[in-house]
Amino acid sequence: MLKDITIGQYFPGNSLLHTMDARFKIIVTAIFIVMIFAADSFSALLPPLIFFILAFALSGLPVKLIARSMKPIIPVLVFTSVLNVFFVDGKALVSIFGINITDEGLIISGMMVLRLIALICGSSLLTYTTSPIILTDAIEKMLKPLSKIGFPAHELAMMMTIALRFIPTLIEETDKIMSAQKARGAELDSGTLVQRAKALVPILIPLFVSSFRRAEELALAMECRCYHGGEGRTKLREPVSGGKDYAALGVTLLFLCAVLLINMGKVVI
Amino acid sequence: MDNIIKADNISFYYSDIQDEDKPAENKIQIFDGLSLEIAKGSFTVILGHNGCGKSTLAKHMNAILLPCGGKMYAAGIDTADEERIFEIREHIGMVFQNPDNQIVASVVEEDAAFALENMGVPPEEMRQRVDDALKAVGMYEYREHSPSQLSGGQKQRVAIAGIIAMQPDCIVLDEPTAMLDPVGRREVMKTVKRLNREKGVTIVLITHYMDEAAQAERVVVMDGGRIILDDTPCEVFSHVDRLREVGLDVPQSTQLMYIMKQNGYKSADTHIINEEECADLLYDILTKGEQK
Amino acid sequence: MAIIKTVDLTYTYSEGTPFEKTAVNKVNIEIEEGELVGIIGHTGSGKSTLIQHLNGLIKPTSGKVIIDGEDIWDKNVKLRDIRFKVGLVFQYPEYQIFEETVYKDIAFGPKNMALDEKEIDKMVRETAALVGITDDMLRKSPFELSGGQKRRVAIAGVMAMRPKVLILDEPTAGLDPKGREVILSQIKKYHEETKSTVLLVSHSMEDVARFASKILVMNKSEVFCYDTPPAVFARAEEIASIGLSVPQITKVFGLLRSKGIDIRGDVYTVEFAMKTINEYLASHGKGGGDHA
DSSP: OGGGOOTTOOOOOOSHHHHSOHHHHHHHHHHHHHHHHHOOSTGGGHHHHHHHHHHHHHHTOOTHHHHHHHGGGHHHHHHHHHHHHHHOOSSEEEEETTEEEEHHHHHHHHHHHHHHHHHHHHHHHHHHHSOHHHHHHHHHHHHGGGGGGTOOHHHHHHHHHHHHHHHHHHHHHHHHHHHHHHHTTOOOSSSOHHHHHHHTHHHHHHHHHHHHHHHHHHHHHHHHTTOOOSTTOOOSSOOOOOHHHHHHHHHHHHHHHHHHHHHTTSSOO | OOEEEEEEEEEEEEESOOOSSSOOSSEEEEEEEEEEEEETTOEEEEEOOTTSSHHHHHHHTTTSSOOSEEEEEETTEETTOGGGHHHHHHHEEEEOSOGGGGOOSSSHHHHHHHHHHHHTOOHHHHHHHHHHHHHHTTOGGGTTSOGGGSOHHHHHHHHHHHHHTTOOSEEEEESTTTTSOHHHHHHHHHHHHHHHHHHOOEEEEEESOHHHHTTSSEEEEEETTEEEEEEOHHHHHTOHHHHHHTTOOOOHHHHHHHHHHHTTOTTOOTTOOSHHHHHHHHHHHHHHOOOO | OEEEEEEEEEEEETTTSTTOEEEEEEEOOEEETTOEEEEEOOTTSSHHHHHHHHTTSSOOSEEEEEETTEETTSTTSOHHHHHHHEEEEOSSGGGGOOSSSHHHHHHHHHHHTTOOHHHHHHHHHHHHHHTTOOHHHHTSOGGGSOHHHHHHHHHHHHHTTOOSEEEEESTTTTOOHHHHHHHHHHHHHHHHHHOOEEEEEOSOHHHHHHHOSEEEEEETTEEEEEEOHHHHHTTHHHHHHTTOOOOHHHHHHHHHHHTTOOOOSOOOSHHHHHHHHHHHHHHTTSSOGGGO
């Protein structure tokens, strides 16, 4: 079940998007999110839509990936749209059991759904085309100025790196412990809620114990490799920015302007 | 400097009382008055059963643990010198038992670079050293893989690459093959032997596998925190009774020679540790007919 | 009637994706009640997948698993009952220990079987005695024990369910020679006292050669052979050719044969080797006859 989740996964490639400086990709994604939330009409949502289609085309990723990344959030989409349809005041179109469905409700919920889809698609595109390590490095580099005022930029990045490294190991371990306890007759997938919660104990305790042991051993191995915090550290791969990164940022800003102009009614589509 | 590691009459104990002012009530003595010198460029195996103190001794070699008494020198530096602790660790690398728990990054080459990043090596030089290290352990083709896709033996080689990248004089390996399958064990042993032969790296291998000890230049056998045998593999394994007493095995060839001797075969030789020598000697006995 | 029987057992991982891999391919085995079977094979040969089928942890892609005459995937068979009938001890089982006391941890399995207190108590104490766990240790927290002791507690946890079939996946992994010897002899003792069927997965041909009554060799997802140790080691060269290591002593006799000596090639223990040499010398009139 865990392996079906594609959010946060990385698909290696050599496209323009893959080779862009991750710091710029983060900024561009942030501007894209601003665009979709700044847009206050369907027509204002057009520029971000075009922007996303262009970006996705440049990534060289298969289109069915979009559908796959949407799957887990469908319940959220349905829930928010239903809430909006029923609970926004306005001119009633239909009335069911005293609850009005209004035109404004329909518009707002439509906008909301579109925004959520765009949000997920946009940020997925960032993680699909950027390896977690490069993303971590980029975040570290962007936050570095803040370390002057005591913000633990390096420490945060280090924790992310280790977490990423150990996620597959821990998933595998959980699987193994579950099998081992099942072999001793533990029942994990039946019974009442309380029984099920109790059944987790034989899995969680060994998992905790082993995680602590791993942490201890890893810390020792890190010390043996001269780890002493972020001070004086260099990087194997320093992020480098080039012409295409600035060009991409410029194009993104143009799209943002388009959204704002449509909002202000200067441009009519 | 001939010795890369020198333990001079060191002792070490754990105590269950953390308060330093009070004398410890329950001291658990690991070793007392232990001396050992490891020559530069050598390949030494430290052999012993679990709990004989071999891992504790290994941890003294790069200042993870400090002796409670006596002096420990690593690369000529007193390990008690806190100022030079990172210098010691650059000279004496350490590889542990569980390959999963010593790999930090989720890409092979990033992990190989970890120590160099900590040491502040400039990126261009780092690239070169990382590539060289990965080539030295035969993992260069896997440089962009995630460690979770690798087998145990491959992971352990990545861990070794992460150490070699520091270009240490000596690598201490604490039971690096205990969790591996036979294929992984062979891969690691081959890598370690090649590093010793081709790059002149001093190897200290801690193990309880006698077949690994048979491949070393020198075998140090520990029991109860003491060194009980210290010689070439042939000499060490000829002490069949002594080794069995401390819960260790000898190669089957040596075992056969030992039983033959007991059965009165005079030319049986318990210094034999590998199958070729054993077959040669048996050939002579079987063809010429041997006597007592 | 065979206690374990598989019919064209096949299992394919990640079917329909690029990662598709057949881990077990059309495996047909029949294991008689009361055997002590050694299972040998490379990592990835399918042996781990095979044993997880035998207690229903994995559902076959096609084919059948028949335990004690019952198809375990039949609608009327409760899988949980099968798990009590076929006890499975995983690799590094000490990592699944979770209770506050050794006693409670060993009692976990029997408790899940819904036995009454008295029976549980009897099972726990009997099994503990069998694997050398003292009453004093039963009251302790399992986390205070040494590695080898924890391993024994974990194995006892499965033995205490008194399964008709006990399967152990590399029970000696990572232990030193003494620890290996202790565990193997306890398993042997359990086998003899309970008259149950035991399946032992191991990487060590030498261990399997000494303990097993039958050997199952897996290679590339298929059964390579299933036979008695002498019959299996008679094919020593073939086994070496699929990359499995044969005991050193078997290699010695292989070398002797290649030197032109007409001596048996299925020698797999040192004692057997001694006997073979004496017999050879006696039959060739070169002395040593009194040793035979």
